[in-house]
Amino acid sequence: MAFSTPAAFTTRPDLTGTFGMAASTHWTATGVAQSVLERGGNAFDAAVAAAFTLHVVEPHLNGPGGDLTAIIRPAGAPPRVLVGQGPAPAAASVAHFRSEGLDLVPGAGALAAAVPGAVDAWLLLLRDHGTWEPADALAYAIGYAREGHPVLRNVVTTIEGVSALFRDHWPTSAERWMPGGRIPRPGEIVTNPEYAAVLEEVATHAAAVAGTRVARIDAARVRWREILGRAAEELARTPHRHSDGRDHAGVLSRADVEAFSASWEHPTTATFRGRTIAKTGPWGQGPVLLQALKILEGFDDDRLDPSTELGAHTILEALGLAFADREAWYGEQLSSDDLAYMLSDAYAAERRALIGDRAALAPRPGRLPGRPAPTIRPLHRDAAELAAGVGEPTVPGARPSESGLETDARGVARGDTCHVDVVDRWGNIISATPSGGWLQSSPALPGLGFCLGTRLQMTWLDETSPSALRPGARPRTTLTPTLVLEGDEPVMALGSPGGDQQDQWQLLFLLRVLVGGWSPQQAIDAPAFHTTAFPGSFWPRTGTPGGAVVEDRLGDDVIAGLERRGHAVTRAGAWALGRLSAVTRDPRTGLLGAAANPRGAQGYAVGR
Numbered sequence: 001m002a003f004s005t006p007a008a009f010t011t012r013p014d015l016t017g018t019f020g021m022a023a024s025t026h027w028t029a030t031g032v033a034q035s036v037l038e039r040g041g042n043a044f045d046a047a048v049a050a051a052f053t054l055h056v057v058e059p060h061l062n063g064p065g066g067d068l069t070a071i072i073r074p075a076g077a078p079p080r081v082l083v084g085q086g087p088a089p090a091a092a093s094v095a096h097f098r099s100e101g102l103d104l105v106p107g108a109g110a111l112a113a114a115v116p117g118a119v120d121a122w123l124l125l126l127r128d129h130g131t132w133e134p135a136d137a138l139a140y141a142i143g144y145a146r147e148g149h150p151v152l153r154n155v156v157t158t159i160e161g162v163s164a165l166f167r168d169h170w171p172t173s174a175e176r177w178m179p180g181g182r183i184p185r186p187g188e189i190v191t192n193p194e195y196a197a198v199l200e201e202v203a204t205h206a207a208a209v210a211g212t213r214v215a216r217i218d219a220a221r222v223r224w225r226e227i228l229g230r231a232a233e234e235l236a237r238t239p240h241r242h243s244d245g246r247d248h249a250g251v252l253s254r255a256d257v258e259a260f261s262a263s264w265e266h267p268t269t270a271t272f273r274g275r276t277i278a279k280t281g282p283w284g285q286g287p288v289l290l291q292a293l294k295i296l297e298g299f300d301d302d303r304l305d306p307s308t309e310l311g312a313h314t315i316l317e318a319l320g321l322a323f324a325d326r327e328a329w330y331g332e333q334l335s336s337d338d339l340a341y342m343l344s345d346a347y348a349a350e351r352r353a354l355i356g357d358r359a360a361l362a363p364r365p366g367r368l369p370g371r372p373a374p375t376i377r378p379l380h381r382d383a384a385e386l387a388a389g390v391g392e393p394t395v396p397g398a399r400p401s402e403s404g405l406e407t408d409a410r411g412v413a414r415g416d417t418c419h420v421d422v423v424d425r426w427g428n429i430i431s432a433t434p435s436g437g438w439l440q441s442s443p444a445l446p447g448l449g450f451c452l453g454t455r456l457q458m459t460w461l462d463e464t465s466p467s468a469l470r471p472g473a474r475p476r477t478t479l480t481p482t483l484v485l486e487g488d489e490p491v492m493a494l495g496s497p498g499g500d501q502q503d504q505w506q507l508l509f510l511l512r513v514l515v516g517g518w519s520p521q522q523a524i525d526a527p528a529f530h531t532t533a534f535p536g537s538f539w540p541r542t543g544t545p546g547g548a549v550v551e552d553r554l555g556d557d558v559i560a561g562l563e564r565r566g567h568a569v570t571r572a573g574a575w576a577l578g579r580l581s582a583v584t585r586d587p588r589t590g591l592l593g594a595a596a597n598p599r600g601a602q603g604y605a606v607g608r
Helices: 027-038 043-057 094-099 118-129 134-147 153-161 163-168 171-177 193-207 213-236 254-259 286-297 309-329 336-342 345-352 499-515 520-525 556-564
Strands: 015-017 020-024 067-073 080-084 263-265 268-272 275-279 420-424 429-435 482-486 489-495 529-531 547-550 568-571 581-585 592-596 604-607
Touching: 015 020, 015 604, 020 027, 020 043, 020 581, 020 592, 027 043, 027 134, 027 420, 027 604, 043 067, 043 118, 043 134, 043 193, 043 420, 043 429, 067 118, 067 482, 080 118, 118 134, 118 213, 118 263, 134 193, 134 213, 153 163, 163 171, 193 213, 213 254, 268 286, 275 286, 286 309, 286 336, 286 345, 286 499, 309 336, 309 345, 309 499, 309 529, 309 556, 420 489, 420 581, 420 592, 429 482, 429 489, 482 499, 489 499, 499 520, 499 529, 520 581, 520 592, 547 556, 556 568, 581 604
Parallel strands: 547 568
Antiparallel strands: 015 592, 020 420, 020 604, 067 080, 067 429, 080 263, 268 275, 275 482, 420 429, 482 489, 489 581, 529 547, 581 592, 592 604
C-alpha cells in the first residue's frame, strides 16, 4: 500500500532560497531573525535576537525566568546541544515539599521554580558561536519592550484567565499586566519598560568592558545573574498563592542563580531511513522520538502513514511504548549504557513485537539488563485533560478557548512554549525551544517585568523515581528540538511547542517527510494527533488509558477505526494540534527552505 498523497494545496508556500531562512512561533521574532541575517549576522546571532524578542511578544509562552534547549550545528563542526535547563535549587528537596503538605510539585508559584537558564544560555550561544555584540543582539527586544508592540489576543486571553488570581494574590503581576486594573485589548500597543531597563543595564554594563567580545558577553552574563538573583530571592521569601490553592514560600536563592552556568553537551542520536536524528539526552524527553523511530523503522511503509487507520494506530502504540520507557527510566541519572541499550536494534525489535491490533490500556515499560522491574504511577484520568492540545499547562481543569489558549472559570490558565529555527548561507543551523517563565507561572519579580518558571512540576516527590526532585539536579524537561543530518551534513532543523506532544507531532512530520516524501509545509499542515496514555509531565500529572487526541481532519473513517481498536479518542477540532516550524538545507545545491505552522495564525517563516 502506498503512502498517502499530500493535499494539493498548502496554507502557505514552502519557502526556498540561498541566503538565509528563519521560522518561529511569532511573525515578529521571525522578522527579527531575518533582519539580523540581512545585517550580516549568522544563524546564531539571529536566533539570539529572535529569542529575546519572544520574551517580549509571547510572554504567555516563555520568559527570561524560564529555560531552553537547543541543538546547533556550526558550519564544519559537529552538532552540539545547548543546555539552558537550570537545576532544582539547593533547598528543593522531597522532604521540604512534603513538609509543605504537598504530594505533587505545584504547577504555578515560585516553589516550582528551577534555576532560570534561558538568558544565560542565549548569551553563551552568542559568545561561542555568534558574531554580534550583546547590545546589538538585545536591541530588538529592548525596542519592542520600550516602544511597544501590538499585544496578541492569546496574551489578553491569558491575562483574563488569571485576572482574579493577580488581583487577589499576585499584586506585582496585576501591576505589570493589568496596569490601573485594566486588561489590555487585543492589538493594543503595550510596553514592558521594566524588562527594557533590565536589558539596557545588561547591555550597557557589557559595552563598558574593555577587551574582547567574549569578555563583554561574560560580563553581561554576570550582571544578569546579579540582577535576577536579588529579585528571585526576595520573591521566594514571600509566601504567595500556588496552584494547590494554598500559600507557600519558594526556595530559590540568590546563590542558586549566581552559581548557574549554561553548558554544552553532545547530542543523543539514532539513525532512521539513512538519516541521523539528533536530540537531547534523557534529562529531556528527546530520546522518546528516537525510540519511536527505531520501533517504527521495522515496519513496512503502510504502517508508518499517519493518515490511515493502521498507520495512526501503529504510531500511537509506538509512542505509548516510548513514553512508558520515559516514565520508567528517563532522568539525569540514566547511564549512557542503559540509553544505548534502549536505542539498540534488538530492544526496538522487542518493543515492536508488543504492538498488536488493539490499543494498550496500560503503560508497558521495558526491562533493562541488571535493573529491577520498573514501576509507573497509575494513570489518573482527568476529563479536562483530554483536549489539552495546547501544550504545557501550569494549572488543571482548563478547556480550549477559541483563541487556542486554555482557561477556566477558576481564574487559571495554561502556558505553552515557543520555537525558533534558523539556517544561514554559510551552513550554520539551529533548532531552539525556549519555554517557561510564562506570565501566569508565578508572581512577577518586583522591578524586572517578568516571573520565574515552574519546571520543577515535572519532577516527582518520590525518591525512587528516576525523575524525582533532587537538589541541584535538572528536572526532566519536555523541551525537545530536533536536528536531522545526512552523513555529517545537516539537512533540517525542526521543533514545536506542546509539552508532551512536542516529539509526537515531530514524529508525524518526520514520517511524512522522510518516508512519504512530503514537503515540510505539507507535513506541517497535515492532520495531527497524539497519545495521552501515560502520566503527563505537568501538574496534576494525569493520563488516559488508551487516550488519543486527534484533529477532526484525520477523517471520520480513520477516527472510527481507532475507536474500534480501543483508543479513547477525543476530537480536538479541525486545526487544533501541532505547532511545528522547520528550516531545511540541501548540502549538494546550497538551497535553503523554511515552513511554519498556520494554526492560530501566529507562526511564520521568511527567507530568501
